Amino acid sequence: MKINYRQLSIMVFMSFIALKFLALPSLLYVESKNMSMLVALALMLIDGIYVFVLLDLMKKSGEKNIYEFMKSCLGTVITKLVLILLILKYALVAGNISKGLEFFVVENLYTEFNWFVFVLPLMILVGFMVYKGIRNIARVGEMVCWAIVIGLIYIALKALSGIDILSFLPFFKDGFKPLVDSAWIHLSWFGSATFMFMLFGFVDFRSEKKTEMIKYIIFAILIVQLLYFVFYGLFEVTCPTHNYCISDISQFSSTYSAIDELSWLVVSMWIVAQAVQLGLYGYCMAQAIKYLFDIKGNILSIIIVVVYLLAWSFIGENTIRMEEIFFTPFASIVTFLAQYILPVVLQIAYTIKNRKKKGGEKVKEVDYEREKNRDKEEVKVNI
Amino acid sequence: MKEKKTEIKKKLKSIFSPKKLVLWLSILILIFTVPAFNKSAMSQTQAIVTMLCVDKIDDKIKVAATVLTPSQDKKANFQVYSGEGETLGYAVDSVSLAIGKEMGFAQCKIMALGENICSEGVMQVLDYMTRTKKVGRNAVLVSFTGGVVDFTQAVANLNLEKSLRLDRIVSFDKRYVLTQDSNIETFYIGYYSPISLGLMSKVKLGTSEEFNAIEVASSDSGSAGGASTDMSSTGDGGENKKFIMNDGTVSLFKNGKHYIDMTLDEVKKANIFVNDAQKGTVVVEGVTDHIYNNAKVVVNILKKDISIKPSFKDGIPIYKTDVDLTVFIDEVIEENPSERLLRRNQDFLTNALIAKIKEKMEGDMREIIKYCQDNEVDLLGVYKHFYALENKDFEEYLNRVGEKNYLDGIDYQISIKVKSEN
Numbered sequence: 001m002k003i004n005y006r007q008l009s010i011m012v013f014m015s016f017i018a019l020k021f022l023a024l025p026s027l028l029y030v031e032s033k034n035m036s037m038l039v040a041l042a043l044m045l046i047d048g049i050y051v052f053v054l055l056d057l058m059k060k061s062g063e064k065n066i067y068e069f070m071k072s073c074l075g076t077v078i079t080k081l082v083l084i085l086l087i088l089k090y091a092l093v094a095g096n097i098s099k100g101l102e103f104f105v106v107e108n109l110y111t112e113f114n115w116f117v118f119v120l121p122l123m124i125l126v127g128f129m130v131y132k133g134i135r136n137i138a139r140v141g142e143m144v145c146w147a148i149v150i151g152l153i154y155i156a157l158k159a160l161s162g163i164d165i166l167s168f169l170p171f172f173k174d175g176f177k178p179l180v181d182s183a184w185i186h187l188s189w190f191g192s193a194t195f196m197f198m199l200f201g202f203v204d205f206r207s208e209k210k211t212e213m214i215k216y217i218i219f220a221i222l223i224v225q226l227l228y229f230v231f232y233g234l235f236e237v238t239c240p241t242h243n244y245c246i247s248d249i250s251q252f253s254s255t256y257s258a259i260d261e262l263s264w265l266v267v268s269m270w271i272v273a274q275a276v277q278l279g280l281y282g283y284c285m286a287q288a289i290k291y292l293f294d295i296k297g298n299i300l301s302i303i304i305v306v307v308y309l310l311a312w313s314f315i316g317e318n319t320i321r322m323e324e325i326f327f328t329p330f331a332s333i334v335t336f337l338a339q340y341i342l343p344v345v346l347q348i349a350y351t352i353k354n355r356k357k358k359g360g361e362k363v364k365e366v367d368y369e370r371e372k373n374r375d376k377e378e379v380k381v382n383i
Numbered sequence: 384m385k386e387k388k389t390e391i392k393k394k395l396k397s398i399f400s401p402k403k404l405v406l407w408l409s410i411l412i413l414i415f416t417v418p419a420f421n422k423s424a425m426s427q428t429q430a431i432v433t434m435l436c437v438d439k440i441d442d443k444i445k446v447a448a449t450v451l452t453p454s455q456d457k458k459a460n461f462q463v464y465s466g467e468g469e470t471l472g473y474a475v476d477s478v479s480l481a482i483g484k485e486m487g488f489a490q491c492k493i494m495a496l497g498e499n500i501c502s503e504g505v506m507q508v509l510d511y512m513t514r515t516k517k518v519g520r521n522a523v524l525v526s527f528t529g530g531v532v533d534f535t536q537a538v539a540n541l542n543l544e545k546s547l548r549l550d551r552i553v554s555f556d557k558r559y560v561l562t563q564d565s566n567i568e569t570f571y572i573g574y575y576s577p578i579s580l581g582l583m584s585k586v587k588l589g590t591s592e593e594f595n596a597i598e599v600a601s602s603d604s605g606s607a608g609g610a611s612t613d614m615s616s617t618g619d620g621g622e623n624k625k626f627i628m629n630d631g632t633v634s635l636f637k638n639g640k641h642y643i644d645m646t647l648d649e650v651k652k653a654n655i656f657v658n659d660a661q662k663g664t665v666v667v668e669g670v671t672d673h674i675y676n677n678a679k680v681v682v683n684i685l686k687k688d689i690s691i692k693p694s695f696k697d698g699i700p701i702y703k704t705d706v707d708l709t710v711f712i713d714e715v716i717e718e719n720p721s722e723r724l725l726r727r728n729q730d731f732l733t734n735a736l737i738a739k740i741k742e743k744m745e746g747d748m749r750e751i752i753k754y755c756q757d758n759e760v761d762l763l764g765v766y767k768h769f770y771a772l773e774n775k776d777f778e779e780y781l782n783r784v785g786e787k788n789y790l791d792g793i794d795y796q797i798s799i800k801v802k803s804e805n
Contacts, residue, residue, distance in 0.1 A: 170771055238572055248520075
């Protein structure tokens with residue numbers, strides 16, 4: 001069951017905007033103040049570059065899944081270690097989305113709401129999404145994507161008139177160090193391309209349009225920047241006290257018109273998008289567990305994922321917030337290795353392996369252009 | 384081994400067959416819905432507070448809350464309850480104890496703060512209400528004069544009797560009086576800014592009628608129709624009829640404490656030099672030329688573009704304000720109006736009138752700057768502009784003169800352009 005290139009682009013888009021509209025903007029503000037937008041921009045651009053590095057690797061892997069591809073390049077032991085690293089990254093992201101959603105719904109949307117009533121159906125949903133596979137997640141992503149985009153733009157534009165441009169000045173007052181510090185501390189909120197590892201061998205590149213992916217990435221960056229621009233311009237010095245960016249913007253800009261009720265519709269749609277993202281990272285985690293322990297079916301890995309997320313809700317209820325784990329250097333190191341180092345290592349390993357095999361058997365690469373042309377020729381013949 | 388696996392697969396398939404999935408789903412729905420039947424309706428356990436008034440009287444915090452109780456009888460919709468305690472938390476709890484319901488503040492649209500609490504400092508009240516009680520930060524913030532219960536009752540009756548809502552009245556101020564919304568968020572932004580200046584609309588409750596006061600009942604008898612319940616043992620009511628007045632007075636807060644009140648006239652003068660406030664009027668007198676004869680002219684500002692250019696020259700900060708006004712001649716008051724004023728096809732915005740407008744506005748600006756300097760309040764956002772646009776020089780300047788006196792050493796310049804709407 002493969003997904004097409006457009007679906008992959010939409011998933012990249014959704015992954016780029018996931019995690020960005022709850023606590024992150026206020027956390028960034030603590031270190032990087034009025035330059036927080038720049039930190040987000042820089043890290044998202046780097047993520048964008050790595051999407052293309054991973055796309056290249058995906059094409060090189062051909063029909064092989066990530067486990068088979070890494071095993072052929074790095075050997076079994078290193079592959080297993082890398083899988084542990086990826087499981088950690090997915091666990092961090094999935095845990096963060098799940099806890100973020102839980103806090104948002106239980107603490108922010110309702111005054112009295114039993115967290116279990118929200119968490120249990122959510123976990124059943126996640127389990128079901130993971131069970132149904134990547135194609136279903138991609139299709140749901142396609143369905144909600146544009147509603148989310150329109151909604152986010154609507155929320156941003158509605159609040160745009162209230163912003164104060166002066167709050168963004170002066171630029172670089174304290175130099176670059178706070179920005180670098182902030183980027184490192186909050187690195188784990190980025191690394192949005194890492195889910196692509198688990199899609200090796202599951203993407204049909206025959207429908208690839210060269211500019212499609214770049215359009216979606218630019219679009220995602222612009223939307224995040226627009227929302228951040230509104231958020232920082234609106235709340236200025238009080239930014240660190242706003243943990244729920246998306247709802248705080250819509251609440252602050254609310255007037256007495258009926259159209260304000262739409263904001264909550266948008267927020268609800270955004271919750272759906274977060275659930276899809278949770279399904280995606282749950283799927284990635286389950287796949288990685290499957291590869292690591294050589295599990296044949298899907299059920300066991302799905303149970304592990306759901307139990308892990310449920311455990312977070314139980315343990316994290318009174319003892320620890322997911323954000324606290326995200327603050328640790330451990331989380332930053334995991335993201336740094338998984339998102340920024342691993343693709344480069346794989347590229348190098350693949351090149352070395354191919355050089356060694358010069359004259360001998362070469363790792364099979366699929367020529368998608370030729371495949372595409374062949375498809376066209378077949379269609380002509382059929383006509 | 385293989386047989387076992389296929390057996391497990393078969394079992395799983397039978398568990399998750401479509402028919403059984405429906406059964407699972409039904410069980411799940413029952414798990415979540417049946418316990419709800421055992422619970423009482425939320426309106427029985429939670430009081431929906433739409434407005435909260437807080438003040439301090441004799442070392443005790445006194446609160447009064449308007450509680451919305453959905454009812455077919457319109458007058459029974461809003462009921463006022465009050466309580467007191469050593470702290471704000473105790474005071475709120477005392478109301479809960481009295482009415483047997485938890486106070487829910489998610490729908491609280493108005494936070495009104497009395498004169499005493501304003502003088503002592505409002506940040507603790509706001510912090511407690513937003514952090515612990517989850518009052519939305521977009522709740523309208525007003526300071527008030529008069530008793531806590533009387534004021535709350537009067538505002539509730541304003542809604543019941545006149546269909547007027549205080550939050551909307553105060554929000555309307557933004558267009559004509561304040562340069563910003565008077566709500567908790569904007570107050571926080573002002574408080575946490577370097578100049579620590581917050582603004583709040585002031586609403587007065589009086590017993591004598593003034594020209595723009597609205598008459599309302601202030602207790603449960605009379606026009607409130609018995610809908611309200613005053614539980615205060617120290618009821619500060621008196622006469623039944625009271626007058627609510629929003630005369631455009633704005634309370635200024637420094638470091639979270641009430642500092643000074645600005646009259647409508649002072650606020651309007653300040654607003655002309657702030658970009659956020661788009662509306663305004665300028666009144667000039669003694670205009671004489673080929674159209675006017677010693678006329679008093681009221682000019683409405685239709686559009687205003689303000690460009691503020693802070694700069695430094697020889698270490699002296701220059702605060703230059705370019706004002707570009709599009710105006711409309713609203714009223715012309717002459718002793719003996721001549722037929723010239725009725726003529727068509729002529730430009731009523733004459734050079735003499737423009738000169739008078741400029742002269743008046745320059746005078747207003749000098750006055751408002753003197754007001755700011757005398758009271759050490761930065762109403763025009765001078766600090767913010769210099770900090771943002773001339774940061775290094777401004778910090779040097781601040782080191783030289785000190786944070787307190789920075790408004791005094793600045794050279795204020797103004798350039799005004801006036802054009803008519805046509």
